[in-house]
Amino acid sequence: MERTVRGRGVAASWYGIARTATIDRAGAWAELDDGGTAKVVTGVTEIGEGILTLLAQVAAEELGIRPEQVTLGDNDTARSPEAAHAGATRQTYMVGNSIALACREAREKLFAEIAEYWDVEATLLHAFDGILHAEGTNKSMTMAEAVAICKGRGVVPVGSGSFTAHGTGLDPVDGSGAPWQVYVFGTQVAEVEVDTVTGEVQVLGIWAAHDVGRAINPRGIEGQIEGAIVQGLGQALMEDYQTVEGHTTTHGFAKYILPTALDVPEITSFLVEDRDPLSPLGAKGIGEPALVPTAPAIMNAIYDAIGVRITSLPATPEKILQGLKEKRRRNEGIAAE
Structure with a gap:
């Protein structure tokens, strides 16, 4: 066998979005404010995944303004609707849809007043990039002007939204049930x-x-995929967390190997937009699902390269060498027969 050999492996995965085997829910408030800006109140917590950027994009598109014109309010749960935790790849799906519904209600109130003011059907109104116009006419105005007119008529364009994802437990006998409302699927190839x-x-x-459903922020999705792959790389080849009788024997990070920039391979992402038919946005999520197939794909690639199946993680050099040694021993035994 040559000193260095290459191999490729593939792995596929599925993942359920939002809380498991229960009803998941989230809510939000939205208001079109003076100057044509907007404020959105939600209990969501940003933990580095970029959710606040995405939510500003959702609100801006629904209201017909620019993302920088959206202010996301205090996430103190004593002063905002329930959003629940940042986990289970649920924030885009749950909070994003809640904000979309809240913004649509606020927009409908504004459109109803402007339609009456212009004496046109509300269905003809469209807003984009801060400009409101009536289709098939030359009537247009800025959102700032529209909000001023709406409030001048005694109506505050405010809305609330609540989104629910339904799930059930699994039957203890036959395993039937629907633990998630929506699923995503993915495939990775490793060399x-x-x-x-x-x-x-x-x-x-x-x-x-x-599969990410509707890709609201493609660059953000690519970042999520790349981050997950780096985590999967560490799980596959480096991170060796040891316990004995339920107690850790890994004392710290001094000898706990983590991936660095030098370990990150070239990553190519493909976004499959299979929209979710059960939600207003059609978006799903990609926080945790992109981690699932990484380690299996790498293990399959190692097997393709050297014919050794590693069955425990991480695949350390010691395990690789031991596997090669056992393979040689088996081959020698077969040859001797």
């Missing part, structure tokens, strides 16, 4: 190079195709 002398594995590239 690796294995050093048969040192046992080291280098991941050369990952190709990741993921």
